Amino acid sequence: MMDRLVLLSLRRRHLLITSREVTAEPEARKWRKDTQIQQASSYRNPSFKLLLLLSENSAQLYSNNPTSKYTGGQYKTIDLKLPTFYELCDRVGIPASGYRAAVMIMLSGDAQEYYSINLHGFTGDFNALIANIKSEFKGDKVHSARIAELRHITFESIARDHLGKSKRETLDLLIKKVTQLVRAATHNGMPKDKEYHNTLIDCCQGVPECAMALLSPPATYNALCAQLRNGVANAVLFCEPQAQHYAKEYPGHDK
Numbered sequence: 603m604m605d606r607l608v609l610l611s612l613r614r615r616h617l618l619i620t621s622r623e624v625t626a627e628p629e630a631r632k633w634r635k636d637t638q639i640q641q642a643s644s645y646r647n648p649s650f651k652l653l654l655l656l657s658e659n660s661a662q663l664y665s666n667n668p669t670s671k672y673t674g675g676q677y678k679t680i681d682l683k684l685p686t687f688y689e690l691c692d693r694v695g696i697p698a699s700g701y702r703a704a705v706m707i708m709l710s711g712d713a714q715e716y717y718s719i720n721l722h723g724f725t726g727d728f729n730a731l732i733a734n735i736k737s738e739f740k741g742d743k744v745h746s747a748r749i750a751e752l753r754h755i756t757f758e759s760i761a762r763d764h765l766g767k768s769k770r771e772t773l774d775l776l777i778k779k780v781t782q783l784v785r786a787a788t789h790n791g792m793p794k795d796k797e798y799h800n801t802l803i804d805c806c807q808g809v810p811e812c813a814m815a816l817l818s819p820p821a822t823y824n825a826l827c828a829q830l831r832n833g834v835a836n837a838v839l840f841c842e843p844q845a846q847h848y849a850k851e852y853p854g855h856d857k
Contacts, residue, residue, distance in 0.1 A: 664690075664707070674713035674739040676748075677782035680732060681792050683708055701728040713739065740789070748787040752801065755779055757809045769811050769834050776805060777827050798823040806830060811837040 664671060670686040672678060687701075687708040696704055705728065709717050716738055724731055760776045761767065767775065780802050784793050803819055803826070806812040815833030819826050 668710075671708055671710040672713050672735075673709075673711035674716065674735075675711070676744070677786045679740065679785050679788070679792070680713075680735055682785065684732075698728075702731060705731060740786070745787065745789055748783055752780075752783040752787050755783060756805050757812065769838055770831065773806075773812075773830060773834050777802065777830075780805060795823050799826055802826060802830070 667686065670683060672680045672683040687705075690696075690707070691701060691704060706714070706717060713735060716735070720738075721731065721734060724734070726734070755776070757772065757776055760779065761772045764772060764775060781798060784798050784801055787793075788797070799819075799822065802823065803816060806816060811834045812830055813833075814837070815826075815829045820829055
């Protein structure tokens with residue numbers, strides 16, 4: 603009889619403990635989960651890295667946006683890739699303390715090779731790791747080369763390098779080049795909109811097709827690009843009929 607009472611008492615206690623665990627406050631369960639994630643996020647824990655690499659979210663995000671990875675290319679900047687990386691980590695529940703372990707997933711090409719050879723055993727934190735990668739691919743020598751290139755870029759230089767391109771195509775190539783170079787020439791962080799804006803204005807000075815658009819340039823870079831495109835398109839539409847009329851009135855004059 604006594605044994606039966608003891609057994610019933612133990613069963614009641616087990617049910618009570620189980621019930622408490624099931625009905626635990628969501629905050630308490632979340633705290634335990636966060637603690638487990640933080641413990642797992644040590645970069646010395648290979649299972650955490652494997653979990654991230656095998657994550658469906660990370661595979662989908664980077665397969666749909668392959669350019670979101672940092673390659674170390676001469677006009678690329680890792681600062682532009684970090685927002686996507688942070689989004690991925692947030693999506694799969696990786697805290698800031700786990701960024702160091704997960705950084706490999708955002709690298710490809712030369713940057714991935716550099717990391718594998720030189721930083722595999724790196725013991726610094728995430729910020730120190732990013733600074734090391736920046737120093738390798740955007741060091742003083744590379745930075746100086748990008749600034750020198752930026753100083754010499756103009757609408758005319760793009761036209762000379764791409765003979766046969768129309769004025770509108772030349773402008774598009776110039777805008778792309780200015781965007782790349784301003785980013786690449788910025789030592790830390792991302793450049794301000796005004797830096798793109800002012801550089802593009804300087805590059806288009808003295809170009810007749812851009813003159814009207816530059817009389818009253820808008821305040822933002824995107825708006826300036828749109829106004830220049832419209833200005834060049836309108837200038838081309840106006841000049842082509844004039845040239846055709848001149849050729850009819852004075853046949854053979856341009857030969």
